[in-house]
Amino acid sequence: MSSMGELTFFLGLQVKQQPDGIFISQDKYVADILKKFDFWSIRTTTTPIESNKPLVKDEDGVDVDVHVYRSMIGSLMYLTASRPDIMFAVCACARFQVTPKASHLNAVKRIFRYLKHQPKLGLWYPKDxxxxxxxxxxxxxxxxxxxxxxxxxxxxxxxxxxxxxxxxxxxxxxxxxxxxxx
Known part of the structure; x- marks a missing residue:
């Protein structure tokens, strides 16, 4: 690795080495998925999931495109490698990948709105x-x-x-x- 220089990017993870520690994030990936799913112009939110409104099967709800829903969930699952703050919300939405409804898609969109609000969070590993x-x-x-x-x-x-x-x-x-x- 020394002949290649300092590690700055590895498997989609951005690595910022500083004298007092290492910061690992995926803010470039966040920007990429916000762009991919056309979430640049959405309003933001401060939490990834509504705490007082649990996700349910919603059998009478409107069906949504399964492929888009699964693609969004897959993108978010990869992001949990450096974002434990969205782990619970993503896993809750992932349970509905077989027959996603509009209410489930709205919950996934809320995670994206949260990511737009907090795109640069990551993991800090202090040296001392x-x-x-x-x-x-x-x-x-x-x-x-x-x-x-x-x-x-x-x-x-x-x-x-x-x-x-x-x-x-x-x-x-x-x-x-x-x-x-x-």
């Missing part, structure tokens, strides 16, 4: 950071409105460096009972 592993997780315990399955997410840090993140809908529903004693 403690070498301690920390992990965080959260679950909504039956919060999926369609099947009442839990969604679990988490992230792992090595010092102040985010090294891994995930969001997963559980495959089974946990049943529990509570008994009150007098």
């Amino acid at each position: 950071s403690p070498f301690e592993l920390e992990a965080y997780s959260d679950s909504d315990y039956g919060g999926a409105s369609l099947d009442r399955k839990s969604t679990t997410g988490g992230c792992q840090f090595l010092g102040r460096r985010l090294i891994s993140w995930q969001c997963k809908k559980q495959t089974i529903m946990a049943n529990s009972t509570t008994r009150v004693q007098n």
